[in-house]
Amino acid sequence: MEQIISKKPVAAQASVPELAVVIPTFNERENIAPLAAKLRAALSDIKWEVVFVDDDSTDGTVQELEKTWRQDPRFRCIRRVGRRGLSSAVIEGIQSTFTPLVAVMDADLQHDETLLVPMFELLRQNQADLVIGSRYAADAGTGAWDERRLKISRFATRLSQIVLKGRRLTDPMSGFF
Numbered sequence: 001m002e003q004i005i006s007k008k009p010v011a012a013q014a015s016v017p018e019l020a021v022v023i024p025t026f027n028e029r030e031n032i033a034p035l036a037a038k039l040r041a042a043l044s045d046i047k048w049e050v051v052f053v054d055d056d057s058t059d060g061t062v063q064e065l066e067k068t069w070r071q072d073p074r075f076r077c078i079r080r081v082g083r084r085g086l087s088s089a090v091i092e093g094i095q096s097t098f099t100p101l102v103a104v105m106d107a108d109l110q111h112d113e114t115l116l117v118p119m120f121e122l123l124r125q126n127q128a129d130l131v132i133g134s135r136y137a138a139d140a141g142t143g144a145w146d147e148r149r150l151k152i153s154r155f156a157t158r159l160s161q162i163v164l165k166g167r168r169l170t171d172p173m174s175g176f177f
């Protein structure tokens with residue numbers, strides 16, 4: 001039996017992303033270009049890809065996503081026709097990538113994309129199993145939420161503490177992790 005071993009480096013290995021950012025979208029057309037630019041700037045020091053998972057937007061989001069991935073192949077889009085839901089979109093985005101680490105964030109520009117790199121580093125250095133961007137951290141906030149939304153968020157956080165049986169998690173309802 002003869003064994004052939006190639007001594008040539010495999011170019012594809014150099015381009016394998018270390019991080020995938022999964023971003024569910026529905027009618028987010030106006031946010032796509034600014035978000036893409038912010039992600040390019042924030043993630044410049046690591047190998048990454050972005051997976052937009054769109055629930056068949058009706059406002060031109062898919063066309064805007066197409067412009068983005070045509071300009072930069074690190075951006076991809078999964079268009080889900082006939083099915084909807086934030087959790088299932090996140091799961092489908094995660095299942096579509098082979099990267100060792102995955103981040104999830106919203107497309108509405110409420111999450112600070114510059115935190116992705118420090119969050120990534122904590123995971124890469126095995127300092128955490130999960131990193132969550134919390135609205136309740138010392139230098140964070142809830143933006144322009146009204147009192148009703150704040151009360152619902154606080155109630156959901158307290159309820160999750162019961163489910164988590166005492167594990168301390170400041171923002172289990174966060175969409176940025």
